Amino acid sequence: MARAQDVNGALRAASSGAESKAGKYLTFRLAAEEYGLEILKVREIIGLMDITKVPRTPPYIRGVINLRGKVIPVLDLRSKFGMDNRADTEETCIIVVEVVGKDSSVQMGILVDAVSEVLDIQDGDIEEAPSFGGNVNTDFILGMGKVKNEVKILLDIDKVLTASDVAIADKVDQAPPAVEGGMVAEEAAESAQ
Secondary structure, X not given: OHHHHHHHHHHHHHHHOOOOOOEEEEEEEEOOEEEEEEHHHEEXXXXXXXXXXXXXXXXXXXXXXXXXXXXXXXXXXHHHOOOOOOOOOXXXXXXXXEEEOOOOEEEEEEEEOEEEEEEEEOHHHEEOOOOOOOOOOOOOEEEEEEEOOEEEEEEOHHHHOOHHHHHHHHHHHHOOOOEEOOEEHHHHHHHHO
8 A cells, every 4th residue: 555655646746847945944144135055966065165166167256276285166156146246255155066967977167155044945846947938047046945935945056057168167177287487386485485
């Protein structure tokens, strides 16, 4: 009997084409709005650290960081979403996420105003992204989470970041160490001390 109920539940989900979006989400703030990321995509949260600017990258790429020996690109989500820039604060932080590209996955940091909390949001509390007409692409929105009397915009981080963003991250990941005056940057820093 229990097996039949399991099969029926699976069939209903399959026939409706609905994929469960329920789960834990890390919520964060950008301007006055709250957003959520699937917790399984989040590798870690770090405070703001020195970010090295990289020339000839899109304006929303803030630069790269050295995270325990691994160079990771950092994307300014405010800039990516076309929001006004603001000065970094003590609450500004970087969420390191795993992004699935065409052939592989890469780590990338996203700069946000503040991290809020981890919420467990059930399927019944998640609605589809609203339609704003044919010219507005909302594919990057996984859904709208209803929590108490608020709405959290749940992001599909794989779709927020375009293929070119992932390509930049992939190139940074594979790049050889930076060379300054014939020395690797780390050697140059050591000799300067």
